[in-house]
Amino acid sequence: MSRALLSHILHRPPLLLASRGGGRGGALPSRLRTLRLNCSVAEAAASGDEAPAPPARKKRVVSGVQPTGLVHLGNYLGAIKNWLSLQDLYETLFFIVDLHAITLPYEAPQLSKATRSTAAIYLACGIDSSKASIFVQSHVRAHVELMWLLSSSTPIGWLNRMIQFKEKSRKAGDENVGVALLTYPVLMASDILLYQSDLVPVGEDQTQHLELTREIAERVNNLYGGRKWKKMGGRGGSLFKVPEALIPPAGARVMSLTDGLSKMSKSAPSDQSRINLLDPKDVIMNKIKRCKTDSLPGLEFDNPERPECNNLLSIYQIITGKTKEEVVGECQNMNWGSFKTTLTDALIDHLQPIQIRYEEIMSDPGYLDDVLSEGAGKAAEIADITLNNVYQAMGFLRR
Ligand code: ATP
Numbered sequence: 439m440s441r442a443l444l445s446h447i448l449h450r451p452p453l454l455l456a457s458r459g460g461g462r463g464g465a466l467p468s469r470l471r472t473l474r475l476n477c478s479v480a481e482a483a484a485s486g487d488e489a490p491a492p493p494a495r496k497k498r499v500v501s502g503v504q505p506t507g508l509v510h511l512g513n514y515l516g517a518i519k520n521w522l523s524l525q526d527l528y529e530t531l532f533f534i535v536d537l538h539a540i541t542l543p544y545e546a547p548q549l550s551k552a553t554r555s556t557a558a559i560y561l562a563c564g565i566d567s568s569k570a571s572i573f574v575q576s577h578v579r580a581h582v583e584l585m586w587l588l589s590s591s592t593p594i595g596w597l598n599r600m601i602q603f604k605e606k607s608r609k610a611g612d613e614n615v616g617v618a619l620l621t622y623p624v625l626m627a628s629d630i631l632l633y634q635s636d637l638v639p640v641g642e643d644q645t646q647h648l649e650l651t652r653e654i655a656e657r658v659n660n661l662y663g664g665r666k667w668k669k670m671g672g673r674g675g676s677l678f679k680v681p682e683a684l685i686p687p688a689g690a691r692v693m694s695l696t697d698g699l700s701k702m703s704k705s706a707p708s709d710q711s712r713i714n715l716l717d718p719k720d721v722i723m724n725k726i727k728r729c730k731t732d733s734l735p736g737l738e739f740d741n742p743e744r745p746e747c748n749n750l751l752s753i754y755q756i757i758t759g760k761t762k763e764e765v766v767g768e769c770q771n772m773n774w775g776s777f778k779t780t781l782t783d784a785l786i787d788h789l790q791p792i793q794i795r796y797e798e799i800m801s802d803p804g805y806l807d808d809v810l811s812e813g814a815g816k817a818a819e820i821a822d823i824t825l826n827n828v829y830q831a832m833g834f835l836r837r
């Protein structure tokens with residue numbers, strides 16, 4: 439396929455736009471001001487303390503997926519699909535966070551393959567390289583450099599408090615886990631602060647890390663910014679923008695097919711627990727056929743006794759773009775057999791165009807290389823300004 443044709447396919451309007459109401463914010467730390475993900479540009483501009491005049495530049499949003507395995511329906515509905523509307527509203531940088539993928543033991547020969555595949559999935563899902571910068575985290579060296587500079591101002595007590603560190607290190611056997619498991623939230627802070635990001639889409643599991651990012655930003659601004667930076671020959675003022683959270687739409691947490699109380703996850707041992715975006719038709723059919731259900735009559739949302747039922751109806755609702763009421767009307771009297779057929783058909787219909795585009799993109803490696811190289815170039819331009827400012831403010835000899 440010619441590059442021009444491929445480019446036309448990739449740049450056509452995305453099929454799937456996230457525009458659902460509601461949201462959740464109850465679990466957030468009180469200091470973390472938030473925006474609903476489905477807010478309009480006007481709402482976004484009015485949410486800060488600034489005057490109502492439009493900002494000089496669009497607000498900037500960064501986000502990424504780790505290349506730790508196959509991208510699944512949870513990554514798609516909870517993250518990538520929501521990025522489609524963000525790329526129209528904001529200046530967006532979407533990266534493949536490969537440096538984070540080595541935090542726990544991993545297969546080295548798989549890393550670059552998973553990185554390319556994840557990038558191709560971004561494009562196949564409708565992320566548009568003419569709107570968003572798409573790049574690989576390790577291709578912009580400033581991420582690691584800034585992380586080291588930030589580490590010197592991050593008290594170890596702040597990292598020891600991180601719930602994910604406590605949980606994951608306990609699971610992996612405390613003494614044997616790599617230091618990166620403790621320090622990776624500093625890398626995440628670097629990912630965000632390098633780009634002077636205004637907003638960061640976060641799931642509940644990441645709110646503590648975003649709060650840490652804000653604390654690190656404020657601490658470094660106080661330690662080295664303002665007049666102190668001016669005395670070092672700098673501009674003065676803040677070195678970093680302090681970012682805010684962007685809350686994903688309600689219901690975007692997809693649960694495992696084998697346990698409605700655990701989230702669908704790349705790292706879960708059983709492939710049967712998730713629908714991967716690239717699963718062939720027969721695999722999808724088989725996974726839905728065998729997924730966990732219950733023996734109660736009819737189908738319903740929001741019954742805490744029926745987490746699997748809620749999860750499967752929610753997946754159906756999001757991928758069909760129907761309202762909750764429409765899904766209730768259509769499905770409440772169905773038995774599991776007929777609902778599973780309906781859900782399987784909807785999943786296949788939804789994923790097939792993505793899979794076709796994925797194959798087209800993967801068949802033109804030069805195109806993917808170009809997108810990633812252009813994205814890294816644009817990202818590095820922004821990142822290097824921040825990094826150089828921090829080196830200057832911290833007193834390093836200029837090159
Ligand atoms: P791992 O098991 O390796 O941590 P993961 O499946 O949790 O992988 P990540 O790469 O950690 O995926 O997360 C990428 C993005 O997908 C994040 O924005 C995260 O919030 C979102 N995400 C991950 N799992 C789900 C899920 N089950 N439902 C909704 N969103 C999800």
Ligand code: MG
Pocket residue numbers: none
């Ligand atoms: Mg995860």
